[in-house]
Amino acid sequence: MVFDGIILAFIVGFLRKGNLKGLAELKLKGGLVFPLLLILQIAVFSLQNKISLLGNLSGYIFILVYVVGLWFLYLNRTHHGFMVIFIGVLLNFLVMAANGGRMPVSVEAAAVLDPYYVETLKQGLYGKHFLLSETTKLGFLGDIIPLSAPYPRTQVISIGDIIMNIGIFIFIQHLMVGDKNSEKDADTGLLQKEVN
Numbered sequence: 081m082v083f084d085g086i087i088l089a090f091i092v093g094f095l096r097k098g099n100l101k102g103l104a105e106l107k108l109k110g111g112l113v114f115p116l117l118l119i120l121q122i123a124v125f126s127l128q129n130k131i132s133l134l135g136n137l138s139g140y141i142f143i144l145v146y147v148v149g150l151w152f153l154y155l156n157r158t159h160h161g162f163m164v165i166f167i168g169v170l171l172n173f174l175v176m177a178a179n180g181g182r183m184p185v186s187v188e189a190a191a192v193l194d195p196y197y198v199e200t201l202k203q204g205l206y207g208k209h210f211l212l213s214e215t216t217k218l219g220f221l222g223d224i225i226p227l228s229a230p231y232p233r234t235q236v237i238s239i240g241d242i243i244m245n246i247g248i249f250i251f252i253q254h255l256m257v258g259d260k261n262s263e264k265d266a267d268t269g270l271l272q273k274e275v276n
């Protein structure tokens with residue numbers, strides 16, 4: 081879902097005659113943290129079923145990734161949209177932390193997905209996700225919202241994912257268009273002063 085939100089934000093940014101200049105000038109505190117967390121998460125996800133010890137620790141590693149990610153977002157909270165992203169990530173973190181580092185997935189919502197995925201969930205073989213049940217804590221924050229046609233990609237998302245994407249959209253729009261509008265306003269103000 082995050083990938084979809086980023087693509088949509090860039091498309092809207094270009095339609096609004098924005099550019100990527102703000103991206104080139106972007107300065108984030110702890111900037112290397114995000115790509116390192118992404119690499120770690122992909123590595124754990126890929127290897128957790130192959131290395132038994134890693135499979136047992138994967139939930140704790142995912143929690144650690146979220147804690148460091150939240151720290152990174154809070155450190156950069158002055159950037160437009162980052163506090164909204166922080167809230168979305170925090171909601172996902174809360175439900176995962178309450179359930180041993182794994183995200184609950186509603187079987188009803190997962191019905192829109194490949195039957196193989198649902199069967200894997202039922203067998204508990206999918207490391208980062210598990211099937212939501214009556215014993216699940218904070219289940220309403222889990223992946224309970226199905227997306228299917230006419231949406232271009234079939235998937236199941238959480239409330240936190242939606243909020244996170246709103247924050248990403250705000251952030252990218254500000255990077256692509258925000259300063260441009262400020263420059264126009266400044267130019268208009270100078271022009272009015274010259275006329276007066």
